[in-house]
Amino acid sequence: MSTKKFLFYILFSFFILSTSSFAQPVPALDENIPHLVTFGGDGETGWGDDDFVQIIFFSIPETFDAPVFIRVYDPDTGGEIDEQKGEWDTMMRYSVYGGDGAASEEDARRSNLEGNYLSGNLLATRSFTENPRYDNNWYTFGPFNPTEGELLPEYGGYIFKLVIEGAKGDDGNLYKLFLTTEGKENRPVEGAFAFYFKYKFRLHNDVNEVSHIYPYMTSEVIAIKQSNFDWDNDGFIRIISPTKNGEIVRASGDDNWTDSRHAISEGDHNSSLDIQMIKKKSNLVKDNNVVIFLENQYGELMPFYSIPIGGIPEYKYSIGIKPKK
Incomplete structure (x- = not known):
């Protein structure tokens, strides 16, 4: 990494830390996404999960020196909010990684599961089958010392990786x-935030709800390629930014991938994009699970952040007025 790029990342990390004190819920409030989703490894991709694994990263500032916990709401598969396919037969495995390679390993930041994506030091793991004890309840991993994470200043501090795998079964x-900061309640870690390179989630069963994801455009980004899976033709996806007033993103059908490319102008630099997912108003598509990731012009995956860095972007239009002669 060049000195200039390293200094940029330091400043960028400081900017993140100054604006994300309440960014630890995943999905975050600004995303307006009901739940994350992972299917059992024997599932059918047409139900909205292409590879049955989800990876979420958490960044904790170097200056934070108290224990932290990672909590999972409704970790089992079976009960009120999960998606049943035949008999409940699914096992989910949650694993927390830290140490060298947890996030710096490139295989952990790819759109596929080839290679060493289970990189780093395994700090905790637990598997869940159907268990009413955890329906609509929390399970807590930790405590973890922040220094057990991988120190990556370019990602804001010490990084922990949570890998959620559908070990077996076919339910959602x-x-x-x-x-x-607490094992039995949700208290945000000041200055921490979550990020993800490939995001899998459930859309609302309400046509009036709009969901959002927020990638950040640095000054180096001149183009992006978005890829989404199993959108089910459920309305449309659009981009709002300082220069884009609802630019339409190509959306996928059932059990397939599609992509589209979009130019990023100087006016979008140092700002988040608001990628909005807007359901169609008729013929409600229920229980729609979606996968999405983003690449820059070099084919590198770009992170989504749990809050819009710099705030939710707004289109800044201008009207050209010619002076009178």
């Missing part, structure tokens, strides 16, 4: 996460 597991 819907869940939420929270990074907290």
Whole structure:
């Protein structure tokens, strides 16, 4: 990494830390996404999960020196919010990694599961089958010392990786996460935030709800390629930014991938994009699970952040007025 790029990342990390004190719920409030989703490894991709694994990263500032916990809401598969396919037969495995390679290993930041994506030091793991004890309840991993994470200043501090795997079965597991300072309640870690390179989630069963994801455009980004899976033709996806007033993103059908490319102008630099997912108003598509990731012009995956860095972007239009002669 060049000195200039390293200094940029330091400043960028400081900017993140100054604006994300309440960014630890995943999905976050600004995303307006009901749940994350992971299916059992024997599931059918047409139900909205292409590879049955989800990876979420948590960043904790170097200056934070108290224990932290990662909590999972409704970690089992079976019960009120999960998606049943035949008999409940699914096992979900949650694993927390830290140490060298947890996030710096490139295989952990790819759109596929080839290679060493289970990189780093395994700090904790637990598998869940159907268990009423955890329906609509929390399970807590930790405590963890922040220094057990991998120190990556370019990602804001010490990084922990949570890998959620559908070990077996074919049911859909819907869940939420929270990074907290307490083992029995959700209290945000000041200055911490979550990020993800490939995001799998459930859309609302309400046509009036709009969900959002927020990638950040640095000054180096001149183009992006978005890829989404199993959108089920459920309305449309659009981009709002300082220069884009609802630019339409190509959306996928049932059990397939599609992509589209979008130019990023100077006016979008140092700002988040608001990628909005807007359901169609007729013929409600229920229980729609979606996968999405983003690449820059070099084919590198770009992170989504749990809050819009710099605030929710707004289109800044201008009207050209010619002076009178």
